[in-house]
Amino acid sequence: MTRDQMTLLYTDVEEELRAAVRGLLADRCPPAAVLARVESEPYDLDLWKTLAGEIGVAGLLIPEELGGAGASASEAAVVLEELGRGVAPVPFLTSAVLATRALLPTRDALLGELAEGRRTAALAVPFAASPYRPERGASLSVDGAGRVSGSVTGVAGADVADVLLAPVDGDLYAVEGAVAGGSAVEAGAVEVVPSLDLTRPVAIVTFDRASARRVGSCDLSEVLRFGAGLLASEQLGVAEWCLDTTLAYVKERHQFARPVGSFQAIKHRLADLWLDVVRARAAARSAAGDSSAVTVAVAQSWNSAVAVHAAEEAVQLHGGIGMTWEHPVHLFLKRAKASEIALGTPGDHREALASLVDVPGPE
Amino acid sequence: MNEAEIKERVAAFLGEHDPSGDRLEFLRARFDAGLAWVWFPEGQGGLGAPRELQQVVERELAHTPQINGGIQGIGLGMAAPTILAFGTDEQKRRFLRPLWTGEEIWCQLFSEPGAGSDLATLATRAVRDGDEWVIDGQKVWTSGAHHSRWAILVTRTDPDVPKHRGMTYFICDMHAPGVEVRPLRQITGEAEFNEVFLTGVRLPDELRLGAVGDGWRVAQTTLMNERVAIGGAPARRGGGMVASVLDAWRERPELRSHDLHQRLLSLWVEAEVTRLSGARLREQLAAGQPGPEGSGMKLSFAKLNQALTGFDVEFRRDLGYDDWTFRRSENVDFYGRGPGYRYLRAKGNSIEGGTSEILRNIVSERVLGLPSEPRIDKDVPWKDLPR
Numbered sequence: 001m002t003r004d005q006m007t008l009l010y011t012d013v014e015e016e017l018r019a020a021v022r023g024l025l026a027d028r029c030p031p032a033a034v035l036a037r038v039e040s041e042p043y044d045l046d047l048w049k050t051l052a053g054e055i056g057v058a059g060l061l062i063p064e065e066l067g068g069a070g071a072s073a074s075e076a077a078v079v080l081e082e083l084g085r086g087v088a089p090v091p092f093l094t095s096a097v098l099a100t101r102a103l104l105p106t107r108d109a110l111l112g113e114l115a116e117g118r119r120t121a122a123l124a125v126p127f128a129a130s131p132y133r134p135e136r137g138a139s140l141s142v143d144g145a146g147r148v149s150g151s152v153t154g155v156a157g158a159d160v161a162d163v164l165l166a167p168v169d170g171d172l173y174a175v176e177g178a179v180a181g182g183s184a185v186e187a188g189a190v191e192v193v194p195s196l197d198l199t200r201p202v203a204i205v206t207f208d209r210a211s212a213r214r215v216g217s218c219d220l221s222e223v224l225r226f227g228a229g230l231l232a233s234e235q236l237g238v239a240e241w242c243l244d245t246t247l248a249y250v251k252e253r254h255q256f257a258r259p260v261g262s263f264q265a266i267k268h269r270l271a272d273l274w275l276d277v278v279r280a281r282a283a284a285r286s287a288a289g290d291s292s293a294v295t296v297a298v299a300q301s302w303n304s305a306v307a308v309h310a311a312e313e314a315v316q317l318h319g320g321i322g323m324t325w326e327h328p329v330h331l332f333l334k335r336a337k338a339s340e341i342a343l344g345t346p347g348d349h350r351e352a353l354a355s356l357v358d359v360p361g362p363e
Numbered sequence: 364m365n366e367a368e369i370k371e372r373v374a375a376f377l378g379e380h381d382p383s384g385d386r387l388e389f390l391r392a393r394f395d396a397g398l399a400w401v402w403f404p405e406g407q408g409g410l411g412a413p414r415e416l417q418q419v420v421e422r423e424l425a426h427t428p429q430i431n432g433g434i435q436g437i438g439l440g441m442a443a444p445t446i447l448a449f450g451t452d453e454q455k456r457r458f459l460r461p462l463w464t465g466e467e468i469w470c471q472l473f474s475e476p477g478a479g480s481d482l483a484t485l486a487t488r489a490v491r492d493g494d495e496w497v498i499d500g501q502k503v504w505t506s507g508a509h510h511s512r513w514a515i516l517v518t519r520t521d522p523d524v525p526k527h528r529g530m531t532y533f534i535c536d537m538h539a540p541g542v543e544v545r546p547l548r549q550i551t552g553e554a555e556f557n558e559v560f561l562t563g564v565r566l567p568d569e570l571r572l573g574a575v576g577d578g579w580r581v582a583q584t585t586l587m588n589e590r591v592a593i594g595g596a597p598a599r600r601g602g603g604m605v606a607s608v609l610d611a612w613r614e615r616p617e618l619r620s621h622d623l624h625q626r627l628l629s630l631w632v633e634a635e636v637t638r639l640s641g642a643r644l645r646e647q648l649a650a651g652q653p654g655p656e657g658s659g660m661k662l663s664f665a666k667l668n669q670a671l672t673g674f675d676v677e678f679r680r681d682l683g684y685d686d687w688t689f690r691r692s693e694n695v696d697f698y699g700r701g702p703g704y705r706y707l708r709a710k711g712n713s714i715e716g717g718t719s720e721i722l723r724n725i726v727s728e729r730v731l732g733l734p735s736e737p738r739i740d741k742d743v744p745w746k747d748l749p750r
Contacts (some may be wrong), residue, residue: 008643009650247731262734267727268720274731275659282639301629302636350628357601359612359631362619 008285014078020055021082029088031328037089038198038331043160048090052117058096059115061104067112073226077233077288084237084307087199087331093234094157094200095120098227099165102172106216110163110174122161123223124175124205126154130344131225131296132352140168140207147209148173148188156342158190158203165215166207172218175210197338199331225296228343229287232299236284238336239277239303239310245329246270246314253319266317273313280306294356301349307336364401364412366419372410373398373423382427389428390464398424399463403447407459415649430465434693437507438462438469442515442534445585449532449573458513458534470511472502472535472559473582477750480721482517483526483579484740484748487561489518489533496533496571498541498564504715508544508557509691511537515585517578522746529745530578534570541565551707552687586717604671605634607698607705611679623678630670637663658730662722665712672706 010018028047037044052058060076062068076097083092095114099121103111113119126137140150148166158164164175175188188207195201247270250261260266280303287299311333315322322329340346354361376396380389393399394408401417403409432439439462446458461467478485487500498518508514514535521529535542541564546554573581601609612619612627637660644657685701697705713719727733740748 007646008639009646247733251733258737259734262736264720264724264736267731267733268723270731270733271659271662271723271726274726275663278659279633279636279640279663282643283636285643286639298632298635298639301632347625350625350632353628353631354624357631359609359624359627360616360619361624362621363616 006289008282008289010078010285011074014075017055017075018078018082021051021057021079022085024050024055025082025086025088029086031087031331034087034089034199034331035326035328042089042199042201043091044089045160047088048092048120048160049117051090051092052096057092058117060096061100062111062115066107066115068115073230073291074285074288077230077284080230080234081237081240081284084234084335085241087238087241087328087335089199091120091122091157091160093227093231094122095161097230098123098125098223099157099161099163101226102165102167102218102220102223103215105219106172108174108215110215119162120157120160121163121165121174122155122157124152124155124158124164124166124207125220125224126152127156127202127338127342128154129220129224130348131221131228131293132344132348134167134220134224138167140166142168142171142173142212143209146173146212146214148175148207148212149209151204151206153204154202155190155205156200156202158205159192159201161190164188164190164205166212167218167220170217170219172215173212174215175207175212195338197334199335200338224343225293226291228300228349229291229296231339231343232280232287232296232303233284235303235307235336235339236277236280238307238332238339239280242307242310242314242329242332242336243270243273243277246317249318260317269313269317273310276306276309294353297349297353297356300344301346301353304340304346304349308333308340311336364410364416366416369401369410369412369416369419370423372396373420377424377427382424386428387464387466390430391460393424393427394460394463400443403459407447407455408463430463434468434507434510435462435465437471437515438467438513441471441585442469442513445515445532445572445581446534448584449581453569454534454572462513467512468507468510470505470508470514470537470559471585472505472508472514472516472561473585474504475501476503480718482582483530484745485517485519485530487516487518488522489520489531489566491520491568492565494568495565496568498533498535498561498566500561502559502561503547503556505544505557505559506555507693508537508559509546513537514559515572517582519745520575520578523744524576525742526740526745526748527579528576530582531575532572532578532581533566534572535561535564535566536570539564539566546689546691548689549707550710551704552684553690553692555692600635600638601631602638603634604668604697604705605631608671608675608678611675611702615679618678618680623674626674627678630667630674633667634671637667658722658726661716662719662726665709665719668709668712672702672709675702676706 029044056069057079059068060071064070100114102123114121129136138152140148142148166173166175188205188210190203190205192201192203250266251259253260283299283302287295314329315333318329321327376398380392382389397405397410398420399408401410401412401420402414404411443462446454462469473482475485489496489498514537516533516535518531519529520531541562543560545558547556547558548554641660679702684703728735
């Protein structure tokens with residue numbers, strides 16, 4: 001699709017894909033089921049197998065000749081909207097978007113395995129790294145024998161990855177057999193730490209002279225920017241769930257002998273939130289169709305804040321129940337707040353816009 | 364009718380009428396050729412064609428004499444669609460042509476000192492006297508009343524029924540005895556609007572638009588068209604109100620501060636996502652799937668305009684104001700005036716055409732499905748309402 005034909009609407013194919021993903025999530029991972037598993041085994045790898053294998057989401061961004069579906073970022077974005085709506089604990093963003101995007105220029109055979117969902121990968125990069133400072137939080141090096149050493153904090157999706165992809169000085173290395181909770185002696189160790197986002201926990205990845213295979217070169221900034229653009233669609237999904245769920249609640253919850261949603265103090269807040277979400281949808285679609293630096297920075301700075309605001313409004317407007325562990329809204333608040341930091345904060349993206357759109361700072 | 368046929372019509376019309384001749388003659392001929400508003404019926408300035416073909420006509424006739432969308436705004440955007448929907452054949456024949464050519468200017472007599480957001484509570488009385496109606500009352504916020512030939516007017520004809528039912532809609536002759544127009548000075552110093560006093564004004568029954576008692580329904584048609592007219596979005600990134608702020612920002616580096624820089628970047632992003640949702644809305648309309656997003660555009664623009672114009676004044680650190688002179692203004696001139704004027708005039712954006720609070724009610728009730736506040740005025744005769 002050329003720039004001229006670019007649309008901010010959803011195509012029929014995208015709507016079909018959305019319906020398939022939404023149907024599966026409604027059946028297999030409603031918010032209550034996600035809540036029930038977050039403290040024992042957050043990732044739902046059975047669900048991931050079905051999503052990857054049967055619906056085929058893992059290979060969306062991979063060309064057909066490499067074993068994928070040859071779809072565009074717009075389709076992946078629709079999947080992310082739905083996964084955001086469900087705070088679905090599956091490694092789509094980390095494996096099928098970020099790791100896949102890093103591998104694509106190398107055309108490595110691993111892509112075919114990722115596409116089928118037989119294996120899962122993660123980029124050994126802090127989830128909080130931004131396209132503007134991609135190396136922040138990582139200290140990796142490669143010795144003369146091609147072995148990787150060093151550690152990376154705050155890595156998302158690492159504990160369920162079969163392969164870790166370590167970017168070192170512009171090259172990408174694949175490290176296999178890193179063991180969650182294991183020692184760092186043989187290859188790599190992945191230590192999951194208590195994480196703000198219960199549905200996408202982060203881990204410390206440590207390599208101690210881990211044997212690695214050089215896969216090719218890697219433009220990490222570009223990979224993170226692409227991921228940031230699509231993260232805006234996940235954030236849209238999070239915001240949509242928060243708005244819809246809050247609307248349903250205020251229609252049903254009665255105080256002072258009327259639905260609390262009939263008070264203008266509540267209605268006006270929700271009308272404003274809806275306006276923010278409408279604009280987040282336009283921004284997400286724009287970034288899904290065009291991953292240029294300006295579009296991504298706009299979508300990330302807006303949608304990060306809208307997702308957080310929507311989740312905060314949801315907690316507040318649910319009253320006491322919103323503060324309980326029992327109600328799943330906190331999963332969305334935690335996802336929204338962690339996603340605000342992931343791949344660049346709103347402030348990082350606005351700062352980048354200063355030079356991108358010629359709004360220079362003080363001299 | 365398709366694009367090619369419309370182009371043929373325009374070419375044939377241009378073959379017969381010289382655009383460099385008399386302006387008014389040309390506009391009258393354009394109306395008679397059905398090229399005024401192509402979606403109107405034949406004989407009433409249109410061809411009964413799909414509305415999107417209008418842009419084809421505008422493109423083809425871009426270099427010919429044009430009507431004045433500013434001063435004719437109320438006539439074109441509000442009176443015309445209402446006359447088209449509710450007017451008699453005679454009314455359409457009499458009023459639409461000079462309305463479109465600009466020979467007759469229109470204004471709107473809706474709001475009253477006691478009836479703003481709650482328009483349906485209005486008190487201007489119309490009492491039948493034979494074949495005539497006698498009008499008494501006061502209207503306010505009437506832009507262009509001083510040069511208007513006609514007005515669209517909503518009155519109370521039956522005080523004994525609940526307020527939404529006892530209204531009747533008229534076309535008011537602004538030259539009739541008893542119509543007095545006084546300029547209403549605004550916070551900008553000028554008078555864009557007027558107060559209109561109606562004292563024993565006699566209107567023939569032929570000037571009634573719609574049935575007696577049906578005025579609320581007729582007025583809804585007018586107001587729906589007003590909100591569509593106000594919610595336009597700039598098509599270009601960095602265009603519209605943000606452009607004038609950015610120009611100043613780039614030209615005056617010595618005035619920049621870190622705090623202003625952070626805020627400007629946030630406003631830039633908000634302007635951009637608002638522009639994108641306007642673009643998305645236009646795509647939805649073109650694809651024949653109009654979404655509820657339209658209801659929110661005016662709200663977004665009001666808030667953004669106010670924030671940007673306030674920012675502009677603060678950034679320039681200029682304690683002056685361009686001109687406080689009390690005079691009538693014909694158009695809202697955001698870009699020809701100084702930042703102080705823009706700041707003050709933008710305050711009206713969240714009041715005119717439905718306050719932002721009323722629009723939030725509309726969004727929350729009609730789009731989000733939230734219940735309305737309990738009403739104490741619905742089933743009470745107008746005359747018994749608490750005042």
